[in-house]
Amino acid sequence: MPLDPSRTVAELKELRELTGDVNGAQRVAWTETWETARDWLRDKVAETGASEEIDEAGNQWFTLRGESDRALLIGGHIDSVPNGGWLDGCLNVMAGVEVLRRIASDGTPPLTVRLVNWADEEGARFGRSLFGSSAAAGSMDDQDELRARTDANGVALPDALREHGVDLDRALDARKQLEGAVAYLELHIEQGPVLESLGLPLGVVLGTFGVERHQITWKGQAAHAGSTPMDKRRDALAGAAKLALEIRPIAAEVGDGAVCTSGSVVCKPGIVTSVVETAEQLLDQRHLDAEQLARMLSLAQEASARFAGEEDIEVSWERIWSIEPILFHDGLIELAEEAITEVCGTSHRLPSGPLHDAAEVARAGVPTVMVFVQSLRGLSHTKLEDTKEEHLELSVRALDRLAAKTLVRYAKEAA
Amino acid sequence: MPLDPSRTVAELKELRELTGDVNGAQRVAWTETWETARDWLRDKVAETGASEEIDEAGNQWFTLRGESDRALLIGGHIDSVPNGGWLDGCLNVMAGVEVLRRIASDGTPPLTVRLVNWADEEGARFGRSLFGSSAAAGSMDDQDELRARTDANGVALPDALREHGVDLDRALDARKQLEGAVAYLELHIEQGPVLESLGLPLGVVLGTFGVERHQITWKGQAAHAGSTPMDKRRDALAGAAKLALEIRPIAAEVGDGAVCTSGSVVCKPGIVTSVVETAEQLLDQRHLDAEQLARMLSLAQEASARFAGEEDIEVSWERIWSIEPILFHDGLIELAEEAITEVCGTSHRLPSGPLHDAAEVARAGVPTVMVFVQSLRGLSHTKLEDTKEEHLELSVRALDRLAAKTLVRYAKEAA
Numbered sequence: 056m057p058l059d060p061s062r063t064v065a066e067l068k069e070l071r072e073l074t075g076d077v078n079g080a081q082r083v084a085w086t087e088t089w090e091t092a093r094d095w096l097r098d099k100v101a102e103t104g105a106s107e108e109i110d111e112a113g114n115q116w117f118t119l120r121g122e123s124d125r126a127l128l129i130g131g132h133i134d135s136v137p138n139g140g141w142l143d144g145c146l147n148v149m150a151g152v153e154v155l156r157r158i159a160s161d162g163t164p165p166l167t168v169r170l171v172n173w174a175d176e177e178g179a180r181f182g183r184s185l186f187g188s189s190a191a192a193g194s195m196d197d198q199d200e201l202r203a204r205t206d207a208n209g210v211a212l213p214d215a216l217r218e219h220g221v222d223l224d225r226a227l228d229a230r231k232q233l234e235g236a237v238a239y240l241e242l243h244i245e246q247g248p249v250l251e252s253l254g255l256p257l258g259v260v261l262g263t264f265g266v267e268r269h270q271i272t273w274k275g276q277a278a279h280a281g282s283t284p285m286d287k288r289r290d291a292l293a294g295a296a297k298l299a300l301e302i303r304p305i306a307a308e309v310g311d312g313a314v315c316t317s318g319s320v321v322c323k324p325g326i327v328t329s330v331v332e333t334a335e336q337l338l339d340q341r342h343l344d345a346e347q348l349a350r351m352l353s354l355a356q357e358a359s360a361r362f363a364g365e366e367d368i369e370v371s372w373e374r375i376w377s378i379e380p381i382l383f384h385d386g387l388i389e390l391a392e393e394a395i396t397e398v399c400g401t402s403h404r405l406p407s408g409p410l411h412d413a414a415e416v417a418r419a420g421v422p423t424v425m426v427f428v429q430s431l432r433g434l435s436h437t438k439l440e441d442t443k444e445e446h447l448e449l450s451v452r453a454l455d456r457l458a459a460k461t462l463v464r465y466a467k468e469a470a
Numbered sequence: 471m472p473l474d475p476s477r478t479v480a481e482l483k484e485l486r487e488l489t490g491d492v493n494g495a496q497r498v499a500w501t502e503t504w505e506t507a508r509d510w511l512r513d514k515v516a517e518t519g520a521s522e523e524i525d526e527a528g529n530q531w532f533t534l535r536g537e538s539d540r541a542l543l544i545g546g547h548i549d550s551v552p553n554g555g556w557l558d559g560c561l562n563v564m565a566g567v568e569v570l571r572r573i574a575s576d577g578t579p580p581l582t583v584r585l586v587n588w589a590d591e592e593g594a595r596f597g598r599s600l601f602g603s604s605a606a607a608g609s610m611d612d613q614d615e616l617r618a619r620t621d622a623n624g625v626a627l628p629d630a631l632r633e634h635g636v637d638l639d640r641a642l643d644a645r646k647q648l649e650g651a652v653a654y655l656e657l658h659i660e661q662g663p664v665l666e667s668l669g670l671p672l673g674v675v676l677g678t679f680g681v682e683r684h685q686i687t688w689k690g691q692a693a694h695a696g697s698t699p700m701d702k703r704r705d706a707l708a709g710a711a712k713l714a715l716e717i718r719p720i721a722a723e724v725g726d727g728a729v730c731t732s733g734s735v736v737c738k739p740g741i742v743t744s745v746v747e748t749a750e751q752l753l754d755q756r757h758l759d760a761e762q763l764a765r766m767l768s769l770a771q772e773a774s775a776r777f778a779g780e781e782d783i784e785v786s787w788e789r790i791w792s793i794e795p796i797l798f799h800d801g802l803i804e805l806a807e808e809a810i811t812e813v814c815g816t817s818h819r820l821p822s823g824p825l826h827d828a829a830e831v832a833r834a835g836v837p838t839v840m841v842f843v844q845s846l847r848g849l850s851h852t853k854l855e856d857t858k859e860e861h862l863e864l865s866v867r868a869l870d871r872l873a874a875k876t877l878v879r880y881a882k883e884a885a
Contacts, residue, residue, distance in 0.1 A: 247697025264696055268742055278848060280731035280754045281679055281823020282662025285721050287848075292732055293718075296711035303708075306700050316695035317707055319740040327683055327733045327752040327790065337742040339695045375742065408696020433693060433702075 056160040058455050060448035063146075063153045067447070070095065070133075070149070071141045079438030080141055084113075084134035084175035084186070085215045092133045092145075096172060099152050103159040105170065112190030112229035113174030113221040119159055121167040127461055128169050128239040128421070129154060129454070130188075130412055132176035139177075140244075140440025142447075146428070147242045148172050150451045154458050165466035166237065168458075173412045174221070181205075181212045188412035190226040191233055192419035198223060233416065237465040238387060239423040241413040242454045244442055248433035249405050256446040257453050258403040259391040260425035263414040264314075264341035265348045265380030271298065271359060275368040277324055277332035289367050292331035295320045297362040298355065302338065305354045309347050312406050315340045315355070343380050343406040381414040387424035387457075390464065394456035395426065399449050426453055471575040473870050475863035478561075478568045481514065482862070485548075485564070486556045494853030495556055499528075499549035499590035499601070500630045507548045507560075511587060514567050518574040520585065527605030527644035528589030528636040534570060536579040542876055543584050543654040543836070544569060544869070545603075545827055547591035554592075555659075555855025557862075561843070562657045563587050565866045569873050580881035581652065583873075588827045589636070596620075596627045603827035605641040606648055607834035613638060648831070652880040653802060654838040656828040657869045659857055663848035664820050671861040672868050673818040674806040675840035678829040679729075679756035680763045680795035686713065686774060690783040692739060692747035704782050707746035710735045712777040713770065717753065720769045724762050727821050730755045730770070758795050758821040796829040802839035802872075805879065809871035810841065814864050841868055 074082045074092045082092045093115055097107055105117040118126075131147020151170040158164050174187030181204045189195040201223060204212040213223045245251075250258050275291035295317075302315035316339045323333040338355065342348035356372060363370040388404070395402035407414075407425065417423035428450035431441045442450075489497045489507045497507045508530055512522055520532040533541075546562020566585040573579050589602030596619045604610040616638060619627040628638045660666075665673050690706035710732075717730035731754045738748040753770065757763035771787060778785040803819070810817035822829075822840065832838035843865035846856045857865075 245697065246694055247699075248693070248702050249697075249699060252702065266696070278663070279661055279823055279850070280733060281681070281729065281756050281825075282660065282664075283729065283823070283848060284662075284664060284727070285718060285729055287663045287667065292714050292735065296714040299707050299711040300715075303700060312699070314695065314698070314700055316742075316745055318695060318742045318744050318746060319737045320707065320735050321740075322734045322736075325734040325736075327731075327754050329733050330731055331733060339742050341696050408694055408698070433698060435694070 056156045058157040060451035063149050063451045064444050064447050066149050078138040080135035080139035082135040083179045103155045110229040110232050112187045112226040114187040115172040117170040119168045121164040123166050125235050125237045126167040126169050128236050130171040130241050132173040134177050136177050136179045136436050142244045143435050150242050150454045153451055154455045185415050188415035191229040192415040193230045233419055236421045238461050239416040239421045241425045245427040245430045246435040250429040255403050256399050256429050256449045257395045258405045258427045260407045261404055262382035263407045263410050267340045267352045267377045268375040269338045270373045271336040272371050273334040278330040280328045288330050290330050291334040293366045294362045294368050295334040295336040298359055301358045309351045313342045345380050381417050383424045384422035390460045391424045391457050394453045398452040471571045473572040475866035478564050478866045479859050479862050481564050493553040495550035495554035497550040498594045518570050525644040525647050527602045527641040529602040530587040532585040534583045536582040538581050540650050540652050541582040541584050543651050545586040545656050547588040549592050551592050551594045551851050557659045558850050565657050565869045569870045591827055600830050603830035606644040607830040608645045648834050651836045653876050654831040654836045656840045660842040660845045661850040665844035670818050671814050671844050671864045672810045673820045673842045675822045676819055677797035678822045678825050682755045682767045682792045683790040684753045685788045686751040687786050688749040693745040695743045703745050705745050706749040708781045709777045709783050710749040710751045713774055716773045724766045728757045760795050796832050798839045799837035802837055805875045806839045806872050809868045813867040
């Protein structure tokens with residue numbers, strides 16, 4: 056069966072009809088709608104002859120045996136956020152199905168080819184993203200914490216998983232799935248504006264950003280807005296305001312795609328008649344280079360200390376979360392660039408801001424690369440998420456070529 | 471009975487015992503505790519021979535007949551906020567009681583002297599401050615709106631007032647109380663840090679600030695903190711941050727005691743992973759000069775438009791509330807300065823940031839002045855509010871001298 060990218064687009068629409076509503080996609084992991092999507096996927100793959108297996112973390116694997124047991128993996132996630140878009144996650148899965156069809160129709164491949172539909176990438180129900188891929192990668196180290204998690208209705212995570220055949224205590228047994236994997240490929244919508252602004256359909260992803268996420272607390276003195284002269288104030292908001300602006304020259308100085316975001320400032324007492332006593336500020340900093348990320352954090356911390364001094368206020372930092380940058384595989388980046396250039400003439404290298412299952416697989420030591428396809432207006436996690444159909448088709452072609460090139464490369468190495 | 475300022479301090483402590491608890495003063499207007507305080511006040515004044523009258527707005531008047539019907543008014547408010555301080559409001563009333571005692575013991579005064587305990591200066595229960603004084607001044611123009619107000623327990627304002635003998639529909643009949651008034655004097659704690667920072671016990675108040683209060687809404691574009699390059703962002707927080715800092719040079723440029731406060735910025739969606747789409751900012755600007763206040767507002771508006779342009783975001787302004795500056799009486803300011811200088815050597819002229827009942831009386835055309843006594847750490851509306859006892863005693867002496875001087879001045883004019 057020759058590759059037919061228009062079929063992928065048609066199948067994505069079919070899935071949207073089956074599992075979405077007027078508000079968007081509703082394939083939240085560990086729900087009936089999600090199971091409906093998984094059943095539908097099983098039917099779609101059946102014709103390729105690939106065998107299905109659900110692993111201990113709920114990941115859905117389809118395996119097409121090759122001449123070697125060593126395996127090329129192609130992965131995505133069919134789960135979505137509530138009221139999600141029609142492409143985030145499932146594009147990768149459905150493009151993978153099409154590639155699997157093409158490979159199967161070409162006869163026994165030199166390597167085993169496996170398509171994986173990761174369980175609960177989004178973490179929409181329990182706030183724990185990358186569930187299935189982190190279990191398979193062996194990096195899931197928060198099982199005690201997960202046991203205590205509940206959804207909005209008070210249902211415990213382990214109980215919800217059990218209804219879908221997953222025993223949290225055994226989830227890490229999914230690690231054996233990555234044994235023998237030689238490469239992992241993932242196609243995803245960009246979820247950002249870069250490719251659209253460059254007028255390019257496709258790009259190759261260098262890795263996922265390292266992230267430093269902090270809450271910064273500024274402490275001044277509440278004082279009456281009418282009776283306190285300007286020079287007698289200790290205004291916590293002034294510190295937060297200065298830092299909200301300073302992170303921009305800091306990102307520019309560090310460069311190489313550095314991004315810094317202050318997503319919230321909460322003022323207390325937060326009333327019109329009082330100078331702000333406490334300002335709680337959120338800061339998110341990302342970079343593809345661990346040293347540059349550390350430098351960016353330290354520049355922001357130095358600036359905050361300077362501002363606290365200028366304003367006679369106090370500042371303290373608390374880390375909310377952090378992750379190291381995860382770099383993709385140089386050889387696969389080159390192959391992806393070739394594949395993209397062949398299907399649309401021009402490629403572009405860019406980092407991924409959001410995390411993806413691919414980052415977990417890469418962390419586990421499997422050579423990994425991702426391909427991004429342009430997102431219209433950079434929107435995702437909303438029903439407004441969209442990508443031009445011609446770009447979707449190009450993305451299926453690029454993934455297919457990348458898979459073909461990877462099979463050739465690793466078959467040689469295996470030989 | 472000679473003036474005994476130490477008695478005022480003792481009586482303030484007695485009132486605190488009677489109507490406060492571990493959390494502070496609890497004399498919220500239109501409550502039983504407030505009535506307890508008013509009954510207690512009645513007993514304190516009785517010995518002076520002044521006659522009591524409760525007017526249609528609930529104001530409690532004590533009248534000491536003089537040779538003329540023309541009247542010198544001394545006023546304060548015994549109501550407090552919940553968990554309030556021991557001085558805000560009642561210092562004025564109790565100092566007035568002591569002055570009334572002294573005047574009464576000196577024989578029939580040349581003018582009638584009246585002490586008024588204004589009803590509900592704080593507006594703590596229904597959110598409408600200066601209730602009694604605005605009714606007496608004839609400036610209460612929101613009765614329709616007041617009819618619909620309820621407290622935190624859903625009790626309607628007119629019902630609560632009725633329990634204390636006040637018919638909202640007749641409140642404006644209290645206007646006749648200001649007929650024949652030649653002057654109004656009010657002593658209050660400063661509720662700010664100026665006198666303490668100058669090391670002065672007392673100051674004379676030039677008037678109450680005009681206030682311009684706005685909500686400023688900045689609209690940018692929500693965008694993923696990881697996938698949106700810095701130069702593709704439209705960050706609403708950047709506009710709010712710039713303005714929060716810019717109001718300071720604007721206040722400095724306008725000068726003459728100008729104050730500007732940004733008391734809150736609310737960010738939406740307000741999450742660590744998104745550029746801020748909407749920032750709702752509160753701005754409070756105050757000046758004693760109407761033209762300078764208007765200039766300060768217009769400078770802030772111009773700056774906001776400039777920032778919106780720089781950041782490619784939108785900005786809109788909505789007025790929450792405003793009031794004109796209310797200037798006190800030049801002749802009385804001079805008398806107050808003399809009185810203060812006589813009791814403690816040095817006076818200082820300052821504006822009042824907070825509004826006071828005195829502003830309502832002045833708006834009604836009665837020559838008015840206020841005396842401020844130092845507040846420790848500028849604190850008020852908290853049980854931590856405090857003033858040195860020696861300063862409280864000086865403030866009673868200054869009010870007494872001011873009353874004496876005013877009687878002489880206006881008795882001459884009446885003659």
